[in-house]
Amino acid sequence: MRIAIVNVPAQRDRVSLCVTALQKGFESMGHRADIISAWTDDGFSLPAYDYLVISAETLSFFSCKFPDCLHKILSATGGIAGKRSAAFLGKKCLFINKALAALMSAMEKEGMFVNWSDTLLSAEQSEALAKRIGA
Numbered sequence: 001m002r003i004a005i006v007n008v009p010a011q012r013d014r015v016s017l018c019v020t021a022l023q024k025g026f027e028s029m030g031h032r033a034d035i036i037s038a039w040t041d042d043g044f045s046l047p048a049y050d051y052l053v054i055s056a057e058t059l060s061f062f063s064c065k066f067p068d069c070l071h072k073i074l075s076a077t078g079g080i081a082g083k084r085s086a087a088f089l090g091k092k093c094l095f096i097n098k099a100l101a102a103l104m105s106a107m108e109k110e111g112m113f114v115n116w117s118d119t120l121l122s123a124e125q126s127e128a129l130a131k132r133i134g135a
Helices: 017-028 068-076 096-109 123-133
Strands: 002-008 032-037 051-056 084-090 113-120
Touching: 002 017, 002 068, 017 032, 017 051, 017 084, 017 123, 051 096, 068 096, 084 096, 084 123, 096 113, 113 123
Parallel strands: 002 032, 002 051, 051 084, 084 113
Antiparallel strands: none
């Protein structure tokens, strides 16, 4: 299965250890996983993937808002309606449940079917989640 991991960090050109651990976990299950940066990529290759993973961070500790590049990459991409997907949130947010609900809402607004959501706390937990999803 081809899996796209869309990385949406709060700051440009940053890939967290949790995102690379997700990729490692998916690849250990025999899947092909690619990390796509929401800051630099346009997202037109997303319809070619079987499963979409959005890993996002909020703009600040007290905010539940995401960078504009998240909405840009989701809305500019056609053909992702009905795709199975997962929503993951970085650990730096006070209102984690509200931010995760906002992320899932943005994904479902574009027609994606979110069947997994969680908070990424560490690289080990991220890799274990990827193995559980990929099973």
